Amino acid sequence: MKLVQKRSKKTGLSPGTLIHIGEQRADMVSITLFTYSGSQCDERAVVDPNDLRLPVDETVTWVNISGVHKVDVLEAFGKQFDLHPLLLEDIANTDQRPKLDDYETSVFLVMKMLTMDDRGNLLVEQVSFVLGRNYVLSFQENGTDVFRPVRDRLRGGKGRLRQHGSDYLLYALVDAVVDQYFAVLEALGEQIESLQERVTADPKPDTLKHIHALKRQLLFVRRAVWPLREAMSNLSRSECPFLHEPTKLFFRDVYDHVVHVVDTIETLREMVSASLEMYLSSVSYRLNAVMRVLTVITTIFMPLSFIASIYGMNFEHMPELKWEWGYPLILGMMGLVAGGMLIGFRQRKWL
């Protein structure tokens, strides 16, 4: 994942100009339409967004759009649902900070969907929601199937979902996205736990790289979740007429979840920092151990070698050389020196 998204193609364009920013993640744009009330639920695929009409009756309409890279599709939505140009621009620009914007006829919410692929890489995808009096539009970058449970519940007709309005539908969708955050944190948490065991047992540069990769992923997760706190808090206290009091209780619950996620992210960040500290401490402790071995070896053998080299000198007059017990005496002396050294090291707890 890139630290900073490429936006350069936008520089210099008129603010209202619709242009897609970010990687293209889907080939086609697929649009599905749900229309439901307490008693019935219609579901169909939409080919041409220009066929859609702003619903006027009391049924709830949910349009889910996968793929935001086709500017003409977005423009069709803008025309049919009377969306503000800035709102459309924000949908097309996938490098958006999560936020809640109140427009007169609709509420606009941008958030990030987090998933983990099979190899433990974090995927960040933008999801935008437009809430109207009796409709919800949801825009995904590609069709990551996070809304399937919601669809199933709509089809099944059980539970509260079909009995409530568009605001409760928005809650169900947002809740599905936030639930994914816990799954991602669970995976990261497990990686960190296993990392902390490795870090003292065998501190290698690879461990260091892993620590920094985790740090970076947590940074991305934090950037995706942190601003959502404020957005959810605003949503649960919004004055907007489409949001009914009982539903706000549910958004307050989502807000609590988001705060909990933010707390957990901070905990994980502290644990990663602690891992780095332990890595560095282990490396420096090992250096100490290595140096102690070096010093012990040097300190023992240098004096011994020195004694030996003295008796390797070729002076003519070295009386010791002629003593019959010279050699064993010297060997004994060497043993005494080495033994004394070893005792000294033991007392300093170096051995």
Place this chain on the structure above:
Amino acid sequence: MKLVQKRSKKTGLSPGTLIHIGEQRADMVSITLFTYSGSQCDERAVVDPNDLRLPVDETVTWVNISGVHKVDVLEAFGKQFDLHPLLLEDIANTDQRPKLDDYETSVFLVMKMLTMDDRGNLLVEQVSFVLGRNYVLSFQENGTDVFRPVRDRLRGGKGRLRQHGSDYLLYALVDAVVDQYFAVLEALGEQIESLQERVTADPKPDTLKHIHALKRQLLFVRRAVWPLREAMSNLSRSECPFLHEPTKLFFRDVYDHVVHVVDTIETLREMVSASLEMYLSSVSYRLNAVMRVLTVITTIFMPLSFIASIYGMNFEHMPELKWEWGYPLILGMMGLVAGGMLIGFRQRKWL
């Protein structure tokens, strides 16, 4: 204790679906019921929660539930006490951030109970309270007997407890949980004190692991206590009609305790960080000491060995070798070199 709780079994479920999250800590669910007024106090075990009724008279009812993993029990309570589905969900999910939620007919408080087992491990258990006009429901994960003093006081009938309403009972229960925090901090504080002594005397990798274990425990304690501050502050200034002014003074007192606990946690965290700094400084100071020994040994014996090796050369024309006093002269010279070195080291304060 795990950094992140497993919630995956919940992903994709309808928001209102009751499901237990967290480890199951008790085998059975046990329910005890207290009904008391100033003059009398009844106590009995409840087998079927469906037998309970929302109390209508002026006696105070306290139902304590140990074990929240049985979804049907919770649902029975939900039906009998008319509890909001989100409230029930929060009770069943033991990975909850401490919080206070105001529902129309009840106040809901989640907090964490902290205890230390015999081997100094921190145990974190969730306790939830539902306060109604004339009843309190308390949900524990298992029956850690932290409420025994409250029960004893109810039975004894002395003190303020029996004279006051359900709000004062809630205060007594919350106070009992917060009192445990001080005991946990006391234990952690003692561990840190003893750690700080060991850290300079004998810095081993085990010490490092202990430092990080303490850091981690403090992180968990902080996560459990920090959000309670806001909850208690809200409780002591709540507009809720079941909370009487005199009782709010008591909640303000609990709030002060929680703030004091938070302060103490921060102090302990700083002390643990200081321990880590001292550990690292000690390790690097010891490295210095080791290197100094190595350098002194090398610096003394290398020149001496070099001199000896010169006179070990086999040149035919080396006049010194034939001097009668050559050998003692060289030994003297070596002594002078070594002595000079030692004086130099002493001046640099290396010895």
Place this chain on the structure above:
Amino acid sequence: MKLVQKRSKKTGLSPGTLIHIGEQRADMVSITLFTYSGSQCDERAVVDPNDLRLPVDETVTWVNISGVHKVDVLEAFGKQFDLHPLLLEDIANTDQRPKLDDYETSVFLVMKMLTMDDRGNLLVEQVSFVLGRNYVLSFQENGTDVFRPVRDRLRGGKGRLRQHGSDYLLYALVDAVVDQYFAVLEALGEQIESLQERVTADPKPDTLKHIHALKRQLLFVRRAVWPLREAMSNLSRSECPFLHEPTKLFFRDVYDHVVHVVDTIETLREMVSASLEMYLSSVSYRLNAVMRVLTVITTIFMPLSFIASIYGMNFEHMPELKWEWGYPLILGMMGLVAGGMLIGFRQRKWL
């Protein structure tokens, strides 16, 4: 770029005295004038600022001034547009913190334009805007052509720009400046990514210098952007009568962009800090590797040399010297010692 701008020539002057502070970046002052309404658009160069008049009709006037080092030009503007002396002083002083000041007849906005030159150096230039009921004055230090797209749109007459008042023109200009921030962050982000790869592969002092140069640039970017947050927030909620409600939505959008930029800066700063940590860890890990080699070599050869030096002693009575198999025996013993050492090292994972 300097940490602190020279302001000394101002010390001791009367507060209202106009004096240019900062480097002079343009030779001449060039002034261009746009007058437009929905149906037409005039454009001309202005030689003498005293010829300008405060516009009274409903057309919108935009005067762009490149070069703020000529005090008499600023004074002419001050007279013709009735600008407050402090406002003029702030334009002339290019070491200004971004801010929004509300004067009675005008709104004054100072911001920083950020660009990257070809060699990757950050250039910071001050841009000031004065917004009146039907005019905008924009002051640049030199003519960096960041406003060309706005000019093109004015000439082309397409889009919203010509249909709206001076407040929307101000938005278009501010948006053009903020768009540049993303380009600068993109460039910095790429430098940091490439840095992180080099930092573990080959940690050299040059890498360290690069890290600190990036840190410094991010510090400058932060100083330039951070205060803009508040200015944009105030602008989007301003009570000023020239700012119409629909335009405030656009300024809210700019505010969102600025917050996004600030977030990204913080992320980049964390990544740079992480690079420094990785650099230091790599250096200390390499030290470890080097020391291990040293210790292995020393530990193997010191005992061997010691053995050899024993049999280099010249004692007359050294029976081993006369054994027929003495030499190969000793060589074999040396091989055993060396082999044992190697096995020991392998077990400690030093090899």
Place this chain on the structure above:
Amino acid sequence: MKLVQKRSKKTGLSPGTLIHIGEQRADMVSITLFTYSGSQCDERAVVDPNDLRLPVDETVTWVNISGVHKVDVLEAFGKQFDLHPLLLEDIANTDQRPKLDDYETSVFLVMKMLTMDDRGNLLVEQVSFVLGRNYVLSFQENGTDVFRPVRDRLRGGKGRLRQHGSDYLLYALVDAVVDQYFAVLEALGEQIESLQERVTADPKPDTLKHIHALKRQLLFVRRAVWPLREAMSNLSRSECPFLHEPTKLFFRDVYDHVVHVVDTIETLREMVSASLEMYLSSVSYRLNAVMRVLTVITTIFMPLSFIASIYGMNFEHMPELKWEWGYPLILGMMGLVAGGMLIGFRQRKWL
């Protein structure tokens, strides 16, 4: 001083139960009573607190109690002065966070008295004040004579003290306690200054211990003073009817002092951290110096010894050995090698 006070004896007790927490610092409880108005001042010792009566006339009564470990004494006060049970509990519990509590008939203030004993150890003692309409109760742990100047001024009758009410008396007492903070900071400041000189001159483990002892003391001081800021701010803006407007000016002054103390504590903390950094830098610089010596010695003598050992080999055919000038030639060569090395080291600035 302990990181965490023992509170365990309180766990499980009814909230209103009076119990002393903390070390007992005085043997007996001594009570002194001052009754004064502008014209006269009575002073006497009180033996039985039950003899005290809530004063009803316009004289001001000050009761100073030294020793809070006798629960019955506190209860007597509670009865005579109609004090809230929680207030009494807070007086008896000397492990209290500084705070201001508004009760209906009185204002309750807890703060910490800081003193330094002769050996530079920090002593922390709790002082509690109860302010009523025409009385002040002050509770000390033991009789540290910090209120002597106030007593002297009362006896002398000069200055404002005797002319004002109980609120001004409270101010005089609080001011006396806060004045002590400056004395403590002065002593700590001097210790830090002297530490900073030692830290580069001679970095020993003892210095490190001293740094951490100072850090710890500052932590205790901060914990004692920080919450007082809010308490003083509340006091100077209190709506309480016993606090007259002119006296609030004086409390604002105390607030300013407390803020100043907090600022100074932060400065001292930064200086202590800087000392630690300097200690670590000095240690690592010294390591560098030691290693340089080791390397220079090794680099010079290893090649020389190698050369000597070559000519110590016993090959039969080594022509150099028979040259007449072989020995001096080799010695000269050794000199050249050593000289070259020395020049090289000088160029690298290692010598």
Place this chain on the structure above:
Amino acid sequence: MKLVQKRSKKTGLSPGTLIHIGEQRADMVSITLFTYSGSQCDERAVVDPNDLRLPVDETVTWVNISGVHKVDVLEAFGKQFDLHPLLLEDIANTDQRPKLDDYETSVFLVMKMLTMDDRGNLLVEQVSFVLGRNYVLSFQENGTDVFRPVRDRLRGGKGRLRQHGSDYLLYALVDAVVDQYFAVLEALGEQIESLQERVTADPKPDTLKHIHALKRQLLFVRRAVWPLREAMSNLSRSECPFLHEPTKLFFRDVYDHVVHVVDTIETLREMVSASLEMYLSSVSYRLNAVMRVLTVITTIFMPLSFIASIYGMNFEHMPELKWEWGYPLILGMMGLVAGGMLIGFRQRKWL
């Protein structure tokens, strides 16, 4: 400069007692008096402060007092200008935190004047201002001539100064003091820039001392400027009747300057921290370089010396010794070993 000012002589004194705290910086107290209106300006030295009278007409009076160590002079001012005892105390106590106090008949402002002496030492001096309806009193510790430009402008009569009231005079004086801050930051900024170059080129303990001296100076500057932010913000929004709306615009400008100074201080602090990081990294990189040299030398010469010492052994049966080409063969082998080592080191990039 001392970390903590001596205040001990104040401990125990009655709060209203006037006593000078801080170093005495001037021998005598000199008082100058300006009385001016739009058309005229009188200037004279005052010998006895008791001769001064509170001005009653519409002229503006400015009294500048150099030297605050004479308590009787301050008392005379207190009497003549009806100043609150706490205000006088704050003037006499030069260890004051910058602040703004609103008294009924006057506004009191304390700030710090910062100057650099010729050797680059920071000097901090306290300046206090009392603003009345038609007068300003300014108290300096000694006569550092920072107000000369204001005096010159008063004498010259040009500009706004003579046309406005006492509030504008206060602005002019405060602005003169704040202008000095920029000069001090400029000097510190230059020192930091030059430091950063030295830090990588030649990291010596002296550099470290310089870094910490700068850190300390910035700490003092921050302490002096930071609280001024709030004071200036309050001043520019004050409800006080002597402060006219147009002058508040000027104080808002000073507020902007102070915020800019605070920002710059934070930048400089980050740069100093970065210098410390670079210093430590350089030291540890150099250690690495030194150790590499040591290891290379040891690794090359130890095996060579070992080989030589083998053939220095005195065994009778060492066939190699008798080979005719033994000596050159061994020399060749040594060359091969050394060459192989060198190639190995080059591959590891150690050379």
